[in-house]
Amino acid sequence: MRWALNIIGYVGFGLRLIWPGQELPSDLDPNAGQIRQIVSIMVLPTLALKILPFKWAREAYEGKINFLQYMNEFLHDKIEEAKRGGPQKEGMDIMGQLVQSKYGRNASPASESKDGVPNILNDSEIIGNAFIMIVAGHETTANTLHFALLELANNPGTQRRMQRDIDNLFNGADPSTWDYERSINALMASYTGAVVNETLRMMPPVTGIPKVVNPECDQRITINGREHVLPAGVSCALQIVCAQRNPRWWPTRPSERTGKPNDMDDFLPERWYRSRDELRGAKREGTVVDDVAVPEDKTDYGGFQGSDTSAALYRPVRGSYAPFSDGPRSCLGRRIAMVEMNAVLAVIFQKYSIELAVDDWASDEEVAKMSPAERRAVYARAQERSRQLLREADSVLTLKLHGGRHVPVRFVKRGCERFVADPELV
Ligand code: HEM
Structure with missing residues (x-):
């Protein structure tokens, strides 16, 4: 924060x-x-x-x-x-x-x-905008970074791959010498970008985006080929978590972690390297998803027209991924937020790793004496607790771990890791 x-x-x-x-x-x-x-x-x-x-x-x-x-x-x-x-x-x-x-x-x-x-x-509107900027641009980014850090601690293999990309991109150069123009696109197209996108897919800070139908006229929308009328002035919320975890709109594979038929509930930055071809014509949960079901929505709703994700990564079907919303009132700070989150992760993970703290099960002395297999076992307990806590995140204004709940972690200098450098720990 x-x-x-x-x-x-x-x-x-x-x-x-x-x-x-x-x-x-x-x-x-x-x-x-x-x-x-x-x-x-x-x-x-x-x-x-x-x-x-x-x-x-x-x-x-x-x-x-x-x-x-x-x-x-x-x-x-x-x-x-x-x-x-x-x-x-x-x-x-x-x-x-x-x-x-x-x-x-x-x-x-x-x-x-x-x-x-x-x-x-006028002056009061300038102050109002300042307030919105702090509210909209502070917790959202902080919570996304928090969840990204926890997922990196939960997934050591992902953390190592992200660090490899950061090392390749910056070659050990001090962050004060990094050049925005030269590095930002490559960073957002790297594993760091995939980690940020995946965090926003799984845990978007704004889970239900509040909207109101124009009070002057009804609005017609088509869902699954059927037309529905939203009466003038009616309030509704876009439940983007549902869209962002819906296997119908994403290329999925059976979950290796949970055994579920699809991996939409798994934190997998790798999915941002999948292709749309995996979605078209693929068979999922008994439904054939074909090109007709994956229409390219080119409607101009006004506002930002580009994509929220790097062109080098998977491009989600429009509407299936909208952490910054869509249309004329969508997030004004999306670019600042994306640059900020990618840069923060790169700065931290160039020099540090993050590990789940295991103090509730073993002291530092005990960990020092453990065999690799014992370390993996104690880390697995910490992973289980962390994943359970993440499932308890809820939304009060923004999605986060409310009520003082937290996952204990330690930042450690790279090279001094006790757990996450173990290539068998994924
Ligand atoms: C991960 C970070 C962020 C996420 C996920 C996010 C998401 C959102 C969402 C969902 C909305 C509502 C859009 C709608 O009603 O259709 C919004 C609005 C807004 N956001 Fe962000 N935001 C983030 C960061 C930021 C930052 C850093 C700033 C400022 C520097 C910012 C400024 C705004 C403003 C000013 C609005 C109101 C736009 C309007 O009403 O026209 N946001 N944001």
């Missing part, structure tokens, strides 16, 4: 946050702007939060007030900066750019479009 907050702080606001162990300026309140109780803040009006006699309501109220105060001061600083001619340093600083568009030297003159909507955001 801290890592993701640092990144969104930098790309969204041009801020550098401090890490544990770094000095905090004495005049800064470490809790300022911290928002816990995010669901209560979004659902309840401020007055209700203020008067409700519960600790969570007080926390939510204070968090909201702190955040707004912080953002107002921050906005004021950015306005001053814009009036002085803009930021001195380079960087994305999305909020700075929104402020520039209103207060900068090259600001567009305020005008109204045909339907009476002003062409620039």
Whole structure:
């Protein structure tokens, strides 16, 4: 969470946050702007939060007030900066750019479009967008990275393959020398990209994407050749986990791990190296899936038209993979998120490996004396517990391990692994 907050702080606001162990300026309140109780803040009006006699309501109220105060001061600083001619340093600083568009030297003159909507955001809308950017761009990425790390610990073979690709790509060079233009496509087409895609397929942070039918008119959709009417104004949610685990739309094989007829519930980045040919005409669970059942949907719903995944990897049938949603209101931060997650994994796994902690079953001394077979056995217990916990992840705003549940892990310098370097551990 801290890592993701640092990144969104930098790309969204041009801020550098401090890490544990770094000095905090004495005049800064470490809790300022911290928002816990995010669901209560979004659902309840401020007055209700203020008067409700519960600790969570007080926390939510204070968090909201702190955040707004912080953002107002921050906005004021950015306005001053814009009036002085803009930021001195380079960087994305999305909020700075929104402020520039209103207060900068090259600001567009305020005008109204045909339907009476002003062409620039007012201050409150800039703060609203800043809030969305933090909420939408922080937990989502952090949870995906968390699940990716756990799956890499659960699947040592996958971790080793990803590290091999990272070594081939960067040849031991320090991350500060990595070049975005030269490396990003290759990284996203490598095993690292496949790990990120597979994590988003299995554990998308937004499991049910809320939508509302245009209040002005009914909408007709066709499912399995039958037309259905969604009445005007009706709310519905796209349950993308179902689509993303549906063997009808993915090339699958029988599960080697569980013995199930298909491997859609297994974490298998390898599937991103399969081809669509495996889907066309293949026989799965008694159904023949042919080209007619795998239509190429070219409908223009507006918004981003490209693919969320690298062209070098498997291209899912449209609609079967949509962690960032689809259409005009789909995720604005998908590119930032994809770059961020791929880069974070590459930076960590160039130098470190991740292992499930086995402290509940054996001490460090006991592990040191174990034979390879004994180590595999104790690791298998940790894998079983970790997979069980991952199945308990649930969605409150985003999908994660709620309620303090966690999987204990250890990061170890590469070369010092106790478990995951064993080629027989998969
Ligand atoms: C793994 C990371 C992420 C995932 C899976 C994700 C997913 C989503 C989804 C499903 C939506 C709803 C789209 C819809 O209603 O159709 C959304 C909206 C949005 N996301 Fe993301 N997101 C991620 C990261 C980010 C980041 C890093 C940012 C900002 C830098 C961001 C900014 C936004 C914004 C601004 C919206 C609202 C778009 C609108 O309403 O027009 N997201 N995201």
